[in-house]
Amino acid sequence: MELINWATLMVAIPAVIFAGVSKGGFGSGAAFAAASILALVLEPGQALGIMLPLLMLIDAASLRAYWKKWSWPDAKVLILGMVPGTVLGALFYARADPDSIRLLIGVISLAFVGWQMAQKAGLMRLSERRLGPRAGLLAGVGIGITSFISHAGGPVAAVYLLGQKLPKTTYQATTVLVFWAVNLFKFSFYAVMGILTFDTLGIDLVLAPFAILGTWIGIRIHKIVPEMLFFGLTYVLLSITGVKLIWDAIG
Template sequence: MTLDAMFFAFAVPAVLFAAISKAGFGSGAAFASASILALILEPAQALGVMLPLLMLIDVASLRPYWRKWDWAATKLLILGAVPGILVAIWLYQVANADVFRFLIGAISLLFVGYQAAGAWGLMKPRQTPLGPVAGFISGIVAGFTSFVSHAGGPAVAIYMLSQGVSKTTYQATTVIVFWIVNILKFVPYAFLGIFTWNTLLADLILAPVALIGTWLGVRAHHMVPERLFFALTYTLLVVTGSKLIWDSLDHLWRA
């Protein structure tokens, strides 16, 4: 990984986007940052660059939403995330980089497809809240997808939106859940060699960008229409997800 102009041309907007998303609109769209970086980096490098920055964003986002979360849902989701992370650790050790490119791309497109189905009325809103078992399963999926692509947000969103919570309670719950999930991911990332001196140097340089994005996200939470923000998100995810899937399949065919 070379910290050149090309890297920062992708990394700066990716980190800004992640920070604004996590601090202002829930964690569902923040994983677009990993998809963007995976276009120019190996998947492990993209994940390694983003995790410390996501953790910094988590910490910076805690104060505005402190104790505004749904504690029962938080416990269920975190407990479920643990086995999900363990399965992802196993997969990381047996799969190659193209498998992770494909997973990141596929999760990106599935997320957009899920949101489009809801918007077009193909999926009816649930009339009753999902129960504790569904919350635990959502946590498992969130832990797995968060580990392999920093994409745990959609699974959490499915469960939380069924609970009928307010916008701020939803946002606060995603902040505390992913703060803890990202802490749980940090140690295995270190042991698996995902962090390098180059990723840590990139994080030091990009840390101010993450903090600026967090500040913007907290304010955008009350000022920017969600429709506008997520329209941009879906466009980015379709483009980057399609490119990652194409690259992974192309590499496999050539192997």
């Protein structure tokens, strides 16, 4: 399938800008929506392969703005847990068919929205105490698995980091550092397993400026745009794409 065409670009450009805004300014928890949206018009493996280099570019662009503002103890424990989690994610991906991946991405999308809504409604509450290293390692494993399969490690990271009661900017900086490490580690797996191809890298060259644009926007609106407004739009997008992906997988 030819990846660089107008139909694909009309979906990919806003999705990539959205990913940049999310990772650059709002903790990256919803950036995986871009891969979910792309999976509506491409094979899941192609969507994942396209998004990884762009997410790495966004990570690099964001890292400077938040340099050394992170919580290193929290970042370290998540990164350590991420290593075995990535290996488990790779093993699952190697045995799954495209519809299984679509189904999983769709379920993760809807689960993220459900978790957020339950929190807003007071049905679920984070612990009042800071979580310990064991919880961080477990969260890191979850990040590795979900990030490999659908670039959706952000929600798992959010559960742990929000429980640490970090200041907004420290929280944002920690997610940037963690996912820079996560994406760098899984790059070699994607290359060896054929998820990254010359076709996906070709469309990445076209989309790269839009990833930088989204990151620039996200960093600048980090302090002025209400998170409720941004995530409200995110929930709508993820609900629609989640339902559609599940329907396509089982239909």
